[in-house]
Amino acid sequence: MHVGKSEQPAASQPSAPENSETGQMLKSLQWELNRIQRTVRLTLQSKLQGLVGKSLSSLNENRELANSIQKMLDTHSLRIRCPQCGHASILRVSPRKGMPGGAFVLDHTIEGKRTFHGGSSSVPPIQLTAKPERKATATAKTRPQPADAGELQSKVG
Numbered sequence: 001m002h003v004g005k006s007e008q009p010a011a012s013q014p015s016a017p018e019n020s021e022t023g024q025m026l027k028s029l030q031w032e033l034n035r036i037q038r039t040v041r042l043t044l045q046s047k048l049q050g051l052v053g054k055s056l057s058s059l060n061e062n063r064e065l066a067n068s069i070q071k072m073l074d075t076h077s078l079r080i081r082c083p084q085c086g087h088a089s090i091l092r093v094s095p096r097k098g099m100p101g102g103a104f105v106l107d108h109t110i111e112g113k114r115t116f117h118g119g120s121s122s123v124p125p126i127q128l129t130a131k132p133e134r135k136a137t138a139t140a141k142t143r144p145q146p147a148d149a150g151e152l153q154s155k156v157g
Contacts, residue, residue: 040076045128055122059102062093065123066104077131080124082106084117088129092116 048069056062070091073079079088089106096103096119104124105116118124 037076041078041128041130044072044076044078045126048126048128051123052125053122055101055104057101059093059095059100062101062104066091066093069123073128074131078128079108079131080106081127081129082108082117083125083127085110085115087115088132089117091124094119 051065051069054065056065080091081087082089084106085108087108087110089108092105092107093102094105094116099121101121103119103121105118106124107114107116109115
């Protein structure tokens, strides 16, 4: 078996190129991206405040309103923070007796269980937050990644 540089323990290999020009460029780019995302989030949140307390005349119209808001938020990987529990949630409208326009609810998962908070006849308060990662995505990030494309690997079969 040939022992090459790529088979050294991970501790002896340089981690990220943090002090290099490339590393600094990536840090700067990430900072700029975070700034832009924050600006988008705050702008959307501000504009959506005009809908808080509004309700349309029918269940279908309110569902279309909630769907439109949610599509806009999905485009930017955003969710509404539930004012009751603080979790990131999806705005939906559910049918309710005595409420011809339905009830605006915040749909989210708490400790693995689907939960609905809210239930008013109008658009609830809107504070935006980042969309959480899916569990499968978060799990995949903790798994070891394949070796760099530039390294040779041999398969024993």
